Amino acid sequence: MERIEHRASSGGWQDVYRHRSGVLGCDMTVGVYLPPQAGRGPCPVLYWLSGLTCNEQNFITKAGAQRYAAEHGIILVAPDTSPRGDDVADDAAYDLGKGAGFYVNATREPWAKHYRMYDYVVDELPAWVEANLPATDARAVSGHSMGGHGALVIALRNPGRYRSVSAFSPIVAPSQVPWGAKAFDAYLGDDREAWKQYDAVELVKGARETLPLLVDQGDADEFLAEQLRPDLLRAACEATGHPLQLRMQPGYDHSYYFIASFIGEHVAHHARALKQTS
Secondary structure, X not given: OEEEEEEEEOOEEEEEEEEXXXXXXXXXXXXXXXXXXHHOOOEEEEEEEOOOOOOHHHHHHHOOOHHHHHHHOOEEEEEOOOOOOOOOOOOOOOOOEOOEOOOOEOOOOOOOOOOEHHHHHHHHHHHHHHHHOOEEEEEEEEEEOHHHHHHHHHHHHOOOOOOEEEEEOOOOOHXXXXXXXXXXXXXXXXXXXXXXHHOHHHHHHOXXXXXXXXXXEEOOOOOXXXXXXXXXXXXXXXXXXXXXXXXXXXXXXXXXXXXXXXXXXXXHHHHHHHOOOO
């Protein structure tokens, strides 16, 4: 564990750490915001999963979430979006390979050796956080686009592990859209039954916990109709009675301007859940 950035922010500290991941077989960088309350004792944690082409820097430099985390006393943890390194498989396309891990455990070569982002986010990263930082085991998860997909899937597959979940512009049905189909075919093969374990629309149908889903989606998002399809998540939740708050935000696109406009409401949403006693 090595701290490679340390910057004052909203009364706390925005750090970036590098640590060795045994799950991914490479070094990983993780953005960590420690609110001022962390100097007095352990705080709950909101995990943020970023989207295609991103690393840990996008969220910590563009979202403006630190001021809200400081207000509510929440640690923000923002990992990179894929394994990295010269020996890690890659693809020339932006939507496959490095920066495009899709938060799955790959089973096909050449991806299977390193691309195990699901296990990394669910198990290894929280264990590292809770062992090395002033963090409690009260967890929430959120994300954007590919990371919104990851947040929904991880929360739905792990009942009781997260107090709350939210997403901005998530890929809710990756099995049914080009981004997801391309990645799943490469990482998981052509068995579409295997794809369902990483598809929020499919997981809602058999969810063992009715954790409410908060989703913000801009109605001017350039990827809305082809790649994101929130209508499919709404239909699945209505069919099963799963609680969903889908907020279509007029005029907003897919950018971090959108995230920065509503991140305060999302942090407050998670704060309410994280501060509840078990």
